[in-house]
Amino acid sequence: MELLEKRIQADGIVKKGNVLKVDNFLNHQMDIELFNEMGKEFRRLFADKEIDKILTIEASGIGIACIAAQYFHVPVVFAKKAQSINIDGDVYRTRIESFTHKRVYDVIVSRKYLNSGERILIIDDFLANGCAVRGLIELIECAGATVEGIGIAIEKGQQSGGRELREKGYQVESLAIISQMDEETGTITFSHA
Numbered sequence: 001m002e003l004l005e006k007r008i009q010a011d012g013i014v015k016k017g018n019v020l021k022v023d024n025f026l027n028h029q030m031d032i033e034l035f036n037e038m039g040k041e042f043r044r045l046f047a048d049k050e051i052d053k054i055l056t057i058e059a060s061g062i063g064i065a066c067i068a069a070q071y072f073h074v075p076v077v078f079a080k081k082a083q084s085i086n087i088d089g090d091v092y093r094t095r096i097e098s099f100t101h102k103r104v105y106d107v108i109v110s111r112k113y114l115n116s117g118e119r120i121l122i123i124d125d126f127l128a129n130g131c132a133v134r135g136l137i138e139l140i141e142c143a144g145a146t147v148e149g150i151g152i153a154i155e156k157g158q159q160s161g162g163r164e165l166r167e168k169g170y171q172v173e174s175l176a177i178i179s180q181m182d183e184e185t186g187t188i189t190f191s192h193a
Contacts (some may be wrong), residue, residue, distance in 0.1 A: 004153065005190050007034060010186060014181045018128075018156070018187070023033075026153065027060035027125050035067040038143035038175055042123065042151045043071035045173040049148045051076055052118040055140065057096070057107065057132050061124040064153055068123055079139060081105040092142045096135035109139050111186045116144030127152040127174060128133050147174025149173065156181075157191050 012022040026032040037056040051072045057079045065076045082105075098105060114120070120140050122133060133150055139156040140147050147170060155162045155174035158181075165172050179191035 001038065003034065003037055004176045007031070008154065008176055008178075009186060014183045014186050014188060018159075018181065020126075020154065020156070020178065020181060022108045022154070026064075030063045032063075032067065035064055038064060038153060039068035039071050041175055042121075042173070046072075046121060046149050046151065046171075049171075050119055051121045051148055052145075053114070054121050054123050055079065055109075055114070055136055056123050057081070057136060060126070062128055064125055065123040068151065072121070077109060079107045079109050079136060081107055092139045094135045094138045094142075097129075097131045100167065107135055107139070109143075111143070113141060114143035114145055118143070118145040119148045120145050121149050121151060122147065122149040125153045127155040127161050127165075127172070130157045130164055133161065133165060151175075154178065 002119045011024050015021050025034060051074055053063045053074050054069050054076045056062055058081055062078050069076045070104040092111060093108050094113060096105050096107050117146055122136050124132060127133060149171040150165060153173040155177045157179045159176055161170055177191050178188055180189040
């Protein structure tokens with residue numbers, strides 16, 4: 001998606017350790033007009049899919065998923081990274097390692113909100129090594145639901161997550177795929193899959 005790529009080029013900051021900082025428009029301060037265009041693009045990319053719910057993980061995927069959901073006319077469910085007194089009853093549970101935070105999280109979704117037979121679209125802000133998406137897939141499968149597709153705002157194509165998910169047969173649609181980042185020059189190169 002050219003609009004997102006241009007925004008990454010203009011405002012993204014390459015940090016040490018293969019980190020792309022986009023907090024001024026994507027995952028701290030959010031550009032809702034950009035999110036709106038991203039939501040329209042996700043709808044176009046998954047136009048042939050019947051979707052019952054969108055699943056994401058807190059926190060950065062929530063805004064993107066909510067804006068996209070208005071084009072699918074479905075609710076958004078987000079996996080929580082900690083047990084909450086607000087979640088009553090049984091939960092689906094998995095463990096996810098965060099690339100950015102270098103930490104393992106227990107992730108839960110109430111069994112009330114993922115149901116057998118539902119068709120689920122996963123949406124998230126980043127895809128690097130694929131741990132978060134694989135964890136969400138595990139939750140969906142535990143519920144007896146089906147993964148209809150995976151929508152990602154920014155994929156780090158130089159890491160294996162996207163390739164591995166595609167090799168397993170999942171439809172992964174990333175709006176911007178980064179093929180290379182240079183922390184010294186700040187240069188970001190995109191590939192188009």
